[in-house]
Amino acid sequence: MSPRSRPWVTVYLLVALLLDATIVSGVAARYQSLRRSARPTIGSAGAHADPALPRLGDLTIGGRAGTDAVGLTVRPGLPGRNVLLVYVEPLGGDAGRLSVGLSVDGRPLPVRTCSPWCRRSEATLSGAASIRVHVSGKGGGTARFQIPSLPAPDGLALFNLLEQRMHSLRTYQQQEAFDNGSSIVRSTYGFESPDRLRVTEPNGFAVVWIGSTRYQRQGRGRGWIEQPGQAMSTLPSFIWDYIPDQRFDFRVIGKEGLNTGSGALLSFYGPEGGSAPYWFTLWVDRTGIVRRAEMVSAGHFMTETFNRFNASLTITPPRGAIG
Numbered sequence: 121m122s123p124r125s126r127p128w129v130t131v132y133l134l135v136a137l138l139l140d141a142t143i144v145s146g147v148a149a150r151y152q153s154l155r156r157s158a159r160p161t162i163g164s165a166g167a168h169a170d171p172a173l174p175r176l177g178d179l180t181i182g183g184r185a186g187t188d189a190v191g192l193t194v195r196p197g198l199p200g201r202n203v204l205l206v207y208v209e210p211l212g213g214d215a216g217r218l219s220v221g222l223s224v225d226g227r228p229l230p231v232r233t234c235s236p237w238c239r240r241s242e243a244t245l246s247g248a249a250s251i252r253v254h255v256s257g258k259g260g261g262t263a264r265f266q267i268p269s270l271p272a273p274d275g276l277a278l279f280n281l282l283e284q285r286m287h288s289l290r291t292y293q294q295q296e297a298f299d300n301g302s303s304i305v306r307s308t309y310g311f312e313s314p315d316r317l318r319v320t321e322p323n324g325f326a327v328v329w330i331g332s333t334r335y336q337r338q339g340r341g342r343g344w345i346e347q348p349g350q351a352m353s354t355l356p357s358f359i360w361d362y363i364p365d366q367r368f369d370f371r372v373i374g375k376e377g378l379n380t381g382s383g384a385l386l387s388f389y390g391p392e393g394g395s396a397p398y399w400f401t402l403w404v405d406r407t408g409i410v411r412r413a414e415m416v417s418a419g420h421f422m423t424e425t426f427n428r429f430n431a432s433l434t435i436t437p438p439r440g441a442i443g
């Protein structure tokens with residue numbers, strides 16, 4: 121398995137709108153350090169993949185240990201003896217040199233290395249269990265996973281419902297925290313179907329996108345620049361729709377209290393570009409609306425919260441924009 125270099129995607133905005141690297145240069149510059157190296161190759165449906173990565177039918181959940189991305193896979197995900205596979209990738213450095221510990225309900229388990237990114241153990245699971253993955257060394261920490269009683273319910277029907285509900289929204293707002301392991305960028309988005317959005321950041325950077333025209337402000341007190349003739353976006357669209365090339369292993373891993381009452385916690389896996397693994401966890405209310413989403417990958421820990429669904433929201437061109 122030969123390592124390969126891969127340029128990291130920039131911010132959600134760039135990916136979501138299929139922008140080129142020059143569109144939001146001020147934002148893109150902050151993410152030049154997010155470049156991948158030493159990445160295993162992932163094939164379709166797990167073929168030629170790192171042995172720690174999920175296969176169809178697994179129970180898999182993403183987490184983080186300090187600045188390290190961690191994916192936990194339980195196979196076969198049935199009551200009884202299970203293989204526990206841990207995928208771990210640091211923000212930088214050699215994954216094979218990491219020391220990884222694993223415990224179930226406080227009981228340490230023996231762990232062996234199965235690739236630079238893979239650690240393997242076994243445990244007998246019956247009811248719900250608490251699993252901890254501890255990664256030692258610089259940037260390390262402990263990832264905590266709550267495993268439901270096995271088998272975890274299939275979540276594909278719930279995912280299909282939330283897709284229908286979320287894609288039927290006329291307007292919504294989103295708060296995003298993009299954590300690269302060493303710093304956090306916070307952004308607020310407003311979306312108006314079918315082709316209008318607004319994004320602002322605390323430093324005053326802002327973008328308004330209406331049809332094929334983009335308006336950009338580099339910072340607070342700066343003027344707006346009008347840039348017509350841009351590629352048009354189609355809204356609503358969500359990060360779990362376009363980053364992964366495929367999605368599988370949908371599992372309901374628990375219930376979560378939401379402002380609207382109880383909701384379901386949905387996990388799934390989605391590799392992208394044949395080289396990058398992503399884990400998703402969605403907090404879905406009883407109507408099928410996603411209230412919170414988390415995505416985990418190396419050097420990319422994203423948390424999004426959604427609100428103001430179908431609220432009164434009109435996105436208009438900023439005043440005084442210069443073409």
